[in-house]
Each structure stands twice: as C-alpha cells, then as structure tokens.
Amino acid sequence: MELCIKHTLSKYAKRLHKVVRRLVPNCDVRFLLSESGSGKGAAMVTAVAYRLASQRKQIDEILASFKLSKENLREVKTKMRAELEYGLKKETQPNATVKMLPTYVCGTPDGTEKGKFLSLDLGGTNFRVLLVKIRSGRRKSVRMYNKIFAIPLEIMQGTGEELFDHIVQCIADFLEYMGIKGARLPLGFTFSFPCRQASIDKGTLVGWTKGFKATDCEGEDVVDMLREAIKRRNEFDLDIVAVVNDTVGTMMTCGYEDPNCEIGLIAGTGSNVCYMEDMKNIEVVEGNEGKMCINTEWGGFGDNGCIDNIRTKYDKEVDEGSLNPGKQRYEKMTSGMYLGEIVRQILIDLTKHGLLFRGQISETLRTRGIFETKFLSQIESDRLALLQVRRILQQLGLDSTCDDSIIVKEVCGAVSRRAAQLCGAGLAAVVEKKRENRGVEHLKITVGVDGTLYKLHPHFSRILREMVKELAPQCDVTFMLSEDGSGKGAALITAVAKRLHSIGEN
Template sequence: MEELRHIDLVEGDEGRMCVNTEWGAFGDDGSLEDIRTEFDREIDRGSLNPGKQLFEKMVSGMYMGELVRLILVKMAKEGLLFEGRITPELLTRGKIETKHVSAIEKTKEGLKKCMEILTRLGVEPSDEDCLAVQHVCTIVSFRSANLIASTLGGILSRLKENKGVARLRTTVGIDGSLYKMHPQYSRRLHKTVRRLVPDSDVRFLLSESGSGKGAAMVTAVAYRLTEQARQIQQTMAEFRLSKAQLLEVKKRMRMEIERGLKKDSHKEATVKMLPTFVRSTPDGSENGDFLALDLGGTNFRVLLVKIRSGKRRSVEMHNKIYAIPIEVMQGTGEELFDHIVHCISDFLDYMGMKSARLPLGFTFSFPCHQTSLDAGILVTWTKGFKATDCEGEDVVELLRDAIKRKEEFELDVVAIVNDTVGTMMTCAYEEPTCEVGLIAGTGSNACYMEEVKNIEIVDGNVGRMCVNMEWGAFGDNGCLDDIRTKYDQAVDENSLNEGKQRYEKMCSGMYLGEIVRQILIDLTKRGFLFRGQISETLKTRGIFETKFLSQIESDRLALLQVRGILQQLGLDSTCDDSIIVKEVCGTVSRRAAQICGAGMAAVVDKIRENRGLDHLDVTVGVDGTLYKLHPHFSRIFQQTVKELAPKCEVNFLLSEDGSGKGAALITAVGCRQRELEAQQQH
C-alpha cells in the first residue's frame, strides 16, 4: 500500500493505493549482473523471453529445478558427480522440477527421495552423490529465499519511512507453491527478513485461494464504494430539478403574484406585492443635490449625491459610515432615531451644508407597508433590530420628529426606499429599459414596474408603479413543499423565523452554507465523509459562509486548495471528502440559481403579457454578493431565465450602490413628479 501522493501516474494526493510492483523484471536493466551466475545466464538464453524477468528467473519455482539440473550437468562433466556419467535424461530440460527440489530437501526422507529421483534419470548415484545433490538444492532454494527477503525488506523499509514511525508493525500476506510446499523455504525467508529489517515486527499470513477469494474481496470493496457513491448521488438527486419542476415553480410564483396584487386576496398572500409609489424610472432630467440615508444592518450610511442633468450627465457621491451600537439597535425608537439624526448632523457639518434644506431619500431595508412615496409603516424589525415603539409606526414621521427635536437643520424627506427598488433605479439611470430590480445576496428579493390598474390596493388606473414583491416569503403557504428537502426543513427549524421566508432560505446566500452543513452532517453520520467523525466545527451553525462556498466551487482551485479551506474550518478531509464537499456545494448553489431564475422568468413574462407583446426586451438591475462573487450563480441564473421565458430577451446589469445612489435617484424623480403635479394644479 503506497501513499497516493507518491504515485505520479494517479491523480490525487490523499490516502493510499495498492501498487503491483511486477518485481520479476528487477535486474532487466543490468542492476543484478554482479550476482547472476553462468547458470542464470544459461536459463535466460534458453527461455522464451531472453533478457526479461531476470529476477524472477533467479527466484521463482518455475526455474528452480532447471537451475539445479544445469549445476548437476556441469559437476558431472567435471567428474565431481556420478563418476562423470551423463545420461540423455540428465541433459533433457524440465527433467528436474521444483517439487523434486522440495522432496530432496526434506529432513528425514530427503536422501531416500534423492536416490529415487536420480535413479530415474539413469545416473546410478552413490550415497555421497545424493548428499552433494541435496546440498546443491539447498544452495539454490536458499538463494531464492534470501533474494525474496531482500526485496521484501526494501518494501518494508519504504512503508516504515512513509508512515514516519520508529517501529513498523505490519502483516505480509503470502501465496504460492514454493512457499507453501518447500520444507525449509518459509522459515528461511522469515529469518532473513527479520535480520534485514530489525526495526519492524512482521507477521506472515498464508493466503487461502488469493485469486478467488481475493478477487471477491476487491469486488466487495469496490461495490461498497460504488454503493456509497450511489447513495450520495441519491441524496443530491433531490436538489436536481428538472425543467418541468422549474416551470412549475415559475407557474406558482405567477399565481402568488396575482394573489398579492388582488384586493381580496392581498391580506393572505405570501408574496405581498407592496406598492412603492415610485411611478417612473429616471429620464435624465434629474438635477440637484440630494441626501440619502441607508439603514439596513449594523452600519448606517449618510450620503450626499450630486446629480447633474444635460449632455454631461453625472452623479457624484460623498458618504460617511456610522456604527449603530447594539444598545441603540435594541433600545427605544426615540434613541435610535436621535442617533440617526446625530449622524446626519455630523455629516452635514463635515460637508459644510447645514444651512440648505436638502431633499432626502431614506433606504430602509425592513418590511414596510407604504401608503405613499414618503410614508412607510414598519411591519416588523428583522436582522437583530428590536427598538421599541417603531413597529406599526410610520418611520418617516419618526425621522421627522427626531429632526425637529434636534432643531439644528431642516430636511425634506421625499421618499422611503427599499434597497431592491434602489437597485432598479440606479441601473435605470444608465439603461432606460431597466424595469426590474433583483437582490441576490444575503437575502433575496425582486421588484418591477407593474401597471397601476393591476395593483388593486392602490387607487387609479393609469401609468405604472414599481412593486416591491418581497418574494422571499414565496412558499410560506406550503406551495413549495414538494421540492423542499429534509435539509431545507432542518435549516428552517434552526432559524430565527421558522416557517417564514422559505423561498429565501432555499436561494439566498445567508442560508446556502447552512443547507450544505446539514447535508455534510448527514453524509458523515452515514459514514461517507470525514471518516464518520462529526467534528465540533461541523456542529456549529453558520460556519459555511457564502464566501467559502464561492471559493470551494471556483474552477481554478485544485482539490488540495479545497482541502486547505476545509482545514481552515477545522474539517480534516481526505481527497475523496473534498470531491464530495465540492459536489454538494455545487448542487446546492445550482438549485438556488435555478429557482431564483424561475421566479425571475415569472416576473418578465408577466411584464410581457401586461403589455400584450409577443417579444419583450427588458433589463434587470442586479445587486448582491451571491450574484456578484459566486463563480457560477449568475451564469446558471441567466441560463434558467432564458430557458423558462423564451419570449423575453433579458439583459442583466450590475448595480452600483442601489441603496445610496438609488435612494437619491428616487428622491430626484419624486421631486420632479411633485413639481409636475404642482404645475398641473396651477
């Protein structure tokens, strides 16, 4: 058993592999010339393969009797045996066989057997002749045992070195008639081996029917491995969705979209289809200085965005990042909004713009029920926020109240913005055909321009409005249960919001690593991974961040580097383990990209049907780490949209800073609309 890393002909570097040495050819390069005798050379010349298998011709049972015969012929010719008598039998090849050598060397009846064998050859031996012949046989068979012991010693030293141990303990399985039948052979072999490798404890075990039982054993091990591979594939098969299944996901998403838009089913709908009161995308005439706030996590940004219209359209941004201490996130609502206003004040000082009454856009990445562009009622806090007296309140009013309390500056809060809508607006400024926004990152969500007449909870029936789908909750009513696996259920049960956001839990970056971890735990329990040992690391929630999945799936990474990443995570993996982990990651992220693509296909087809078109050209603005950083997600996602919505030509545009620049653009468009309405009233 050689270490795989030393076998250059085989790929892989972990574990061991049995090597068949084919050592019979040892010496074919001339390396044994100094110990080969004239008799060895004569045997070789008379063989079917001269110059080949020279070691085998010195040691194997096939040639031993023949070596003895050639020595006896020479001794007889020189008058040292049989009084110089040479018979035709003695000159005939194959007349002395290895079984004869074994018989002659027997302790008790050896000499008697020798007399019988030589008499059959017609040489009329004396007792002295028989003793001499017995001696010749011993010399030939002893040399064989010594040579075999030496080569075996070489292998044992190699094993000891590979294992890096002071003392090797090992067993050698042996088969073959010479070893089994010859009266002294095995004892001599063992003795020489122990003399040559004194720092090893070697057991010798007789094999029973190696070629029959051994072949069955090899087959059994191979079967165990293929059976294991089959079971792993069976596990992964649940994640491999057919085109028919993906079309079904698309169809169900469409049904949920309709339920969210209709007045009578909106309340119960899982996909909420929230109106944003953003009624148009930028047209290039936006102009002015705008303030943007971006609140969506533990950090909070304040930005000044200068938008210039005309031929040399430009957007210039300045921003500063402020931390939100945990005691503020989980204190009172007043404390939270006072902290936000304090940060705005610091920023305006820093920019020297305290005196201007700037229009402001507020990116607020929490579920909100908007009643107008500048009014949004917080439905529930997420992402670790727990500030009191905010849920059920209009967050724009909370912000305005805090600005009044500060009495340092005035701001015109024009719009409350969802980050998905901001993403769409940023891209629409560059590309007017952009009417869809997608976030595929820690979370997953989409928005698009819907016909106002279809949004039944909003008055009016002209024009379009951007709808924030909040599609992460798709499936919360059980409509995706047929494709959810036990691993998805485990992730859901261990999450902070069990039963909620089920679609998001199957396709967003925050949860993919958890799905992978659940699968790896299962495969390890079943003995297919990590030698069946579940490490503390593997029991730890959240160890597989999306960035690790991205690294593991990178095509540029050799298995050695994948093992490196797993070792960083405290998972001691073999090469085979790494292959399995890489496949698990690939399968999980592929399904994520596909079901996300199925949702998007439903959206673009809805827009196409809204407009009564046979063919739609549309651009989707995209943001999110999973989409931007994962090596395969975007490609599989785009391919799925293309397959499931063949009548739509969909382009994808990466958004830059949807929550900052996007908020400013929404504010600018809002100001433009306000002026238009004011003019119409005059």
C-alpha cells in the same frame, strides 16, 4: 486510488477490473501487479469497491433532493405568477404571501434631475450615509461621497428607539465629516425590509428580515421613527422625501442609464424583485393611469406551503433554527444569508453517516452560521485546486482530506445551483407578466441587478440567466449590474419625486 492484484492478464483480474469500474464510475482506480497475494486479497478489493459504491450512492441520494426537474421549475414559475396576481388584487392581498407592496414611485429618471441629495442605506449589518450630487444635461453625471457605519448585534436586536438613535448618530457624524451640518437637504431612505406604503414618504414596517429584531418597530412608520430620533437629537433637520426598497433603488440606478430597465433584482444577503406595474392592475391603489413600481417582497413565496414539495429536510432545519420560523421560505432557499447554513446542515448529516471528516462532528461544524455563503463562492471557483479547498475547510477548523474536499465542493454546487434555478424561475414569472401587460408577442427588457451572490459567485448569474431564457423564451432579457442602487438609486428616486412634485404644483 491504487489496488494490487496477482495477475493482470488473468480473466479473473479483467472481470474484477470491470466490476470495480462499474460499481465506482466516479473513481479513477488503477491496478498494480503484485508478486504475492491470494483470493483473500481479491475479496478485500471487491469489498472496498462495494463500500465505495455504497458511500457514493448515499451521497448521491442526499444531494438528489436538491436537483430540480424542468417540470419542478415550470411549476415554481406558474405558482409565482399566481402569487403575484393574488398580491395585486384587493380581495386576496391580505392573505397573499407575495405582498406586492405599492412604492408610490411612479416615474423613472428622464435626465433632467439635478441637485444635492442625502441618501441613507439600511439593509444589513452596515449602515451607509451618502451625499449624492446629480448633474443634468449633455454631461449628466452622478457623484457620490459616503461613509459606512457598523450596526452592532445588540442594536439590531435591541429596541427601535436605540436603533434609530444609532442611525441619527451616524448621520450627524457624516454631516460633520462633510461639513454640511447646517444644510437642509432632500433625503431618500433606502430601507431594505418589507414596508407597506401609504405614500412615497410613509412606510410601515411589515416585519423584520435578515437578522434584525429591534422591538416596537413592526407596524410603525419608519419615516416617523427617523423624524422623532432627529428631533430627540435636536442638532439638525432633514427633508425626508422618500422611503425606498433596495430593489427599487437598483431599478432606478440602471434606469438612469437604460430606459428599458423596468425590473430590479436583489440576489445577495436577501432575495427580492420589484418592477413597474400598470396602475390598472393594482387594485389596492386608486387610479388607472400610468405605472407604479411594485416591491414584490417575493421572499415570502411559499409561506403558504405551495412549494413544500421541493423543500428538503435541510431547508426545514434552517427555517426552524432561524429568527423567523415559517416565514420567508423562498428567500431561505435562494439568498446568501441562508445558503451557507443549508450547506452546514448537509455536511453534518454526511458526517453522521460516516461519509465526511472521518465521521467526527467537530465543535466548529456544530456552530450555527460558521459556514458563510462567501465560502461557497470560494470553494466553487473553477480556478481553485482541491488543496486550496482543503485549506479553506481547515481555516474553518474542519480536519479534511482531499476526498472530503471533493464532497464539500459537490454539496456547495448542489445548493447554489438550486438557488440560482429557483431565482431564475421566479424572475421568469415576472418578465412573462411584463410581456403580457404590454400585449406583445416578444418583449425586450432590462433587469437591473445588485447583490453579492449575483456579483461574486462564480456560477450563480450564469445559471439564473439560462433559467430565465429557458422558462421565458419570448422575452429578450438583458441583465445590467447596478452601480450602488441603494445609495445612488435612493437619491435618484428623491430627485424624480421632487421633479414630479414640482410638475404637479405647476
């Protein structure tokens, strides 16, 4: 910004320069010498400076609600830890917001697993079918072949029968494609929605998330629904061995490479964690020996109001406009499905205050879901110049200036940073619990991670790791990227289940 003054050497000019720099510290204001001008011009300069300072103050106040203090984050960790305990206890589990669902996965890979397995992966708008070949021994390896099928919106939000018929149609296409339609292979079903399991091959859907609303599914066993759909088609049969959550698949995939991996984290469209818990602490399942993987379903953390003190009015607007208002509040603050929508709500508010887009709320900006989370990752890239940020906004139909681009980048940064910090605080509670379970002063553990937010956002993973280190200083945590936990992991769980079943029979 360039402003004109009459005499740069005058005491008045120097004072004016100091005032402007003090009022607008974030703006690089240069003064040019003017041969003409008057006191009126100087007054106009001061007015502009005050206006800019006022605008900056408004922006800072709006974004301040996304800044979490160390005390806030320690409190989140403490409350998460308490909710983990409530979910494990028989007396409090029915009302717990963090459901702590037993998965009946009681072992991790030991390297002896082998054979051919089918995997299904349902967790978003795409559905995958995979053939997984596992080889054991010194040259152990996992080879995968897969095909991706779209799940149309009308199927996602239609009837349960239509959804599972569509899934079986996709399986039939894949078996035909691979030339294995007659083979009765063991199958692992990655079903990335909250399920209450009675055994490894029985999973009752607690409730849909991530945009799914298919009717007549909640409260039903999804494995039975799959078997019935296969019977209706009457073309092939499959040995459905396990229904698993994507977090469990992620943990198992990384556990195949690193025996220290006993936690699985998903930071993508959804947000969730699983971990190996001592059986003696799981009151809702009989038995005290060994361990079992617990699917925390921590996305529901805060549904009882325990984190309302850090929820903003934008979080509430996003929640109220979602398919499941009042539910999955923590997930709505930390996962890729919702971060872009939080940003859009803030941008609307800033525009209403005349701080963005010349005060004009375009039809594009009014469109729910238009600001996808992938745009946050692109806009926050350190290598992206403001002109490129402006181009992204223009692609979205937003007529922006370079100043607008700066503000939008700040908004994206505030929202994604808070998401990573909250996710890190929750994970710190889990690793601390693992440390106390083992009764050690210092814990070395690996977390298997999957999800586009962790993998593709330029800062999310770093902030999350820093937060875990700060809030769980007695834990040495290694983060390991999962190579296809949803597919490979389901096959490994199926292989481990078959191995343990064989041992039990003998």
